[in-house]
Amino acid sequence: MAREQHVVETIICDICGKTAEEATTVVIGWGKEQWEIDLCQVDNAKVSRTFDGWIAGGRKVRATRGSTKSAKGAKGASRGNGSDWDYLESLGFARHRGRKTAAEQEALASREA
Numbered sequence: 059m060a061r062e063q064h065v066v067e068t069i070i071c072d073i074c075g076k077t078a079e080e081a082t083t084v085v086i087g088w089g090k091e092q093w094e095i096d097l098c099q100v101d102n103a104k105v106s107r108t109f110d111g112w113i114a115g116g117r118k119v120r121a122t123r124g125s126t127k128s129a130k131g132a133k134g135a136s137r138g139n140g141s142d143w144d145y146l147e148s149l150g151f152a153r154h155r156g157r158k159t160a161a162e163q164e165a166l167a168s169r170e171a
């Protein structure tokens with residue numbers, strides 16, 4: 059009898075601690091430090107809403123050209139739509155899995171305009 063090994067990747071939401079079926083990994087930054095957190099859909103929506111409130115009156119930070127720092131985050135580089143994220147990262151957005159936030163979609167829309 060053949061043996062089958064199933065590898066199931068389980069992602070635990072870092073906010074509520076529950077298993078997240080469709081987790082979104084987001085990178086949040088404060089000053090020069092960055093953290094990667096996994097969020098379930100519920101907490102992703104909550105965090106996203108809170109974040110929108112914080113950045114509503116803020117200014118986007120544009121990454122300075124010629125910075126060598128961007129090579130560091132190559133881990134998730136092969137996932138998703140590369141060129142969108144290359145552009146967003148150049149604006150200071152952090153690459154993440156899952157649906158793009160309103161702010162990210164807005165940034166992409168203004169590029170195409």
Ligand SMILES: [Zn+2]
Pocket residue numbers: 071072073074075076097098099100101
């Ligand atoms: Zn959660």
